[in-house]
Amino acid sequence: MSECLTFHYDVDGEDFTSAGQASVQVKKNLRRLGIPPEIIRQVSIAMYEGEINMVIHAGGGNADVIVYEDRIEIILADKGPGIKDVALAMQEGYSTAPDSVRSLGFGAGMGLPNMKRYTDEMTIDTVVGEGTTIKMVVKLR
Amino acid sequence: MYKHSVELDVGKCTGCTTCIRHCPTEAIRIRDGRAVINEDRCIDCGECIRVCPSNAKKAMCSKMEHYSHYKWKIALPAPSLYGQFANLTDVETILQGLLDIGFDDVFEVARAAELVTECTRLYLKSEGIKKPVISSACPVVVRLISLRYPYLRDNIMPILPPIEIAAMMARKKAKEEHPELKDEDIGLFFISPCAAKVSYIRNGFGSYKSKIDVVVSMKDIYFKLLGAMKKGEQPTVSPTAGMIGIGWASSGGESSAILNDNYLAADGIENINKVLDAIENGNIPQLEFIELNACTGGCVGGVMTIENPFIARTRLQSVRRYLPVSLNRLPSDIHYVPENFYCSELPTYMPISRLSENFSESMRMMSRIQEIKKELPGIDCGACGSPSCRAFAEDLVRGAVKDITACKMYGTKKTQESDSDNQGEI
Incomplete structure (x- = not known):
């Protein structure tokens, strides 16, 4: 057998209303694998926040959820503007989201902090002008 | 084993694929040319009954006539019943009609709904509860959460739905007014708008067993009732519930009655899934209360109703117009949810997928x-x-x-x- 399973999702940057669909899909697949509800929720929230970020800031991207025997990895990759100051971006309440997005109730500056809070590990690999790849890990045991 | 309430007429089923494509839980397959329902996955939402072009699916219900052994038959009409009749502006005519077709007494479920509304207000003020609180009134929603949203299980309001409170009160009233009646003489007949209530009454709520004895379909009773109502007998009964109780029949009625702006009401199974996914991801602003109804429009959209839910809702507005806001209150010295209003146990997570x-x-x-x-x-x-x-x-x-x-x-x-x-x- 293969040692891991990959679920791949395209996050459409054009369509704000469909943001969050990948996290709903991932929940279904994790339920099929019999992953405990609390872990599913962690992955789903991290995914959801990441998806919204990619839609708001990067015009979409790719989301891969890789399930191993002992962990779940979430890799979100975009070709957006990159993050200038990662430490600042990690601060709760800091946001560069435009007003148009904030008026929809997004852009509260909780995206990255929540992603970190609900996962066991998070690394941000970003190059200004080229894009950002965020890798998160949720441990299964 | 969960017993659901959707029945297939094998002779009528053509094996077309309409129901399998509409089932929100993928519980149906076509095998050997006919529909087969997976009972573990079915949430009794009634979508398959609604969409079947051959009318091959129906909700399993009891016929009133088969229960003549009860000496004292009490009708418990769901408030959605009041929206089924054209040009009706009062509740008395319906209540009288129920007596005329053979019930010995009537107990409006709307009465109990008003008490549940009051309990909800009290419950929302209690400490240490998980918010947003999700209404437990629609059995489809409760079952959907137990199958698909285990994390939200503790958000379900642990208070019994109005039909159960109504059943307890109706039985108590009958015994007080007729001390000669034994428990087995009294039959409580719920007049239901939907298949899900039938299943709920069969299966209970966690370990809780329903106090309703018989479920009669609104559709089945409709013509008989219409006939009795047309005779125009002068009603000998008065309405026992007000606008709040009757408001529970349509989406938004239950939640608007909690006198709090921080609520959300959604109806239709797809919308419910969207709301539950959003709560699970924590991206709904701090809400106190969520009312969810599986049927479009709320209970008036149930598969055993006669009228289109939007027309029924409009009719309910005329029925409610001349009623007081509410006619039922908890005793004034009670400032907490009475112990017997709580359900002992919520359904547990079933990882069916x-x-x-x-x-x-x-x-x-x-x-x-x-x-x-x-x-x-x-x-x-x-x-x-x-x-x-x-x-x-x-x-x-x-x-x-x-x-x-x-x-x-x-x-x-x-x-x-x-x-x-x-x-x-x-």
């Missing part, structure tokens, strides 16, 4: 499903009897389908790239 009890085996099966899916046309035509190509792949891996050639379109097209499902199944 889990492929195998063994994680490694589930991983292997999922991997097979992904491989098979690549071979399939990806058009979700349903001709194989499964609702989507993904479901077909899963059925194949689970062994419910023997061979990939059961796909009628096998080898015609390759499109599936992403791991998204096209349907909203569990």
Whole structure:
């Protein structure tokens, strides 16, 4: 057998209303694998926040959820503007989201902090002008 | 084992694929030319009954006539009943009609609904509860949460739905007014708008057993009742519930009555899933209360109602117009939810979509499903009897389908790239 399973999702940057669909899909697949509800929720929230970020800031991207025997990895990759100051971006309440997005109730500056809070590990690999790849890990045991 | 309440008339089922494509939990397959329901997955939402072009599906209900052994028959009409009649502006005519068709007494479920409203207000003020509180009144929602949103289980309001409170009160009233009646003499007949209530009454609520004895379909009783109402007998009864109680019949009625702006009311199974997904992800602003109804429009949209839900809702407005806001209150010295209003236990999580009890085996099966899916046309035509190509792949891996050639379109097209499902199944 293969040692891991990959679920791949395209996050459409054009369509704000469909943001969050990948996290709903991932929940279904994790339920099929019999992953405990609390872990599913962690992955789903991290995914959801990441998806919204990619839609708001990067015009979409790719989301891969890789399930191993002992962990779940979430890799979100975009070709957006990159993050200038990662430490600042990690601060709760800091946001560069435009007003148009904030008026929809997004852009509260909780995206990255929540992603970190609900996962066991998070690394941000970003190059200004080229894009950002965020890798998160949720441990299964 | 969960007993659901959707019945198939095998003679009428043509094996068309309408129901499998509409079922929100992918509980139905076409096998040997007819629909087969997976009881573990069915949430009794009634979508299949609604969409079946051959009327082959119906809700299982009891006939009033079969229960003549009860010496004292009490009708418990759901408030949605009041929206079924044209040109009706008072509740008395319906209540009298129920007496005229053979019930010995009537107890409005709307009465109990007003008490549940009051309890909800009290409950929302209690400390240490998980918010937003989700209404427990629609049994489809409670079951959906137990199958699909285990994390939200503790958000369900642990207070019994109005029908149960009504049943307790009706029995107590009968025994007080007629001390000669024994418990087995009293029959409590709920007049139901939907199949889900039938299932709920059969299966109970966690370990709680329903206090209702018989469920009668609103549709079944309609013509008889209409006949009695047309005779125009002068009503000898008065309404016992006000605007709040009757308001529970349509979406938004229950939540608007809690006198708090921080609520949300959603109806229709797809919308409910969206709301529950949003709560689970924590991206709904701090709300106090969520009212969810599986049927469009709320209970007036139930499969056993007669009238279109929007017309019924409009009619309810005229019925409610001349009623007081509320006619039922908890005793004034009670400032907490009475102990017997609580349900002892909420349904537990049932991981029905889990492929195998063994994680490694589930991983292997999922991997097979992904491989098979690549071979399939990806058009979700349903001709194989499964609702989507993904479901077909899963059925194949689970062994419910023997061979990939059961796909009628096998080898015609390759499109599936992403791991998204096209349907909203569990």
